[in-house]
Amino acid sequence: MTVHIIQNRQEYREARQTLLDLVRRDPMLGTPEDDQLLALAIGVERYEVQYVLDLPAGSRLTMVAKHGWNADGSHRFLLPAWERRRLRFALGLHTPLTQDDRQVLQQVVPVIEDAGEPYAVRIADVPEPLREELREWWRMWCLPLFDPDGCGDCIYVWDWSDWLDRRVPDLP
Incomplete structure (x- = not known):
């Protein structure tokens, strides 16, 4: 090359x-x-x-x-x-997540728990290039970000699941 x-x-x-x-x-x-x-x-x-x-x-x-x-x-x-x-x-070309992508992400991205229940996913824990895709997705839907422990922006675990499964988030 x-x-x-x-x-x-x-x-x-x-x-x-x-x-x-x-x-x-x-x-x-x-x-x-x-x-x-x-x-x-x-x-x-x-x-x-x-x-x-x-x-x-x-x-x-x-x-x-x-x-x-x-x-x-x-x-x-x-x-x-x-x-x-x-x-x-x-380049502005989007590709759907494959089942393999979803399985890898579920294995490598830790879920933060609160009182023993799944609660949030830290955006910084999502590997690139998918982190930028996730950021674009939550911007598009105006989803909330929060920083529960001062260690970086998080999204709710149900928003994470919606993104992984390419579902429209359940908005109020």
């Missing part, structure tokens, strides 16, 4: 459009198209980190602020399926 260094805004726009087209086609892992997708994503992200961060509010960024760096300065990638999901989300 060869990462092309993007030199200017025109190359950036072209690379971003090609990246968007590739993500929509969803190439199989390990194919030359998949390698091209990953190389473009890295090139676009590098350009954005270097030149696009100072855009005015409301400007659309593709990748910026991927969490996790290895000691050598390279990115620590997510599982391939979640890395693609993060990329699709960054």
Whole structure:
């Protein structure tokens, strides 16, 4: 895989459009198209980190602020399926949660209890890219956030279940 260094805004726009087209086609892992997708994503992200961060509010960024760096300065990638999901989300393309995604989230995201009953989920405990999807969902429905112990924003466990199952929340 060869990462092309993007030199200017025109190359950036072209690379971003090609990246968007590739993500929509969803190439199989390990194919030359998949390698091209990953190389473009890295090139676009590098350009954005270097030149696009100072855009005015409301400007659309593709990748910026991927969490996790290895000691050598390279990115620590997510599982391939979640890395693609993060990329699709960054490009404005939404993908429903699979049953496997839901099972993994139920295993890795702790539920806070109150008096022995499930009560809340801390948003910071949700792995990226799904954390940003969850934030967008609760913003869309104007759901309450709270910080019961001073350790970060939480949502109610029933809102968490609604999001996992893609149900419309039960609003008053």
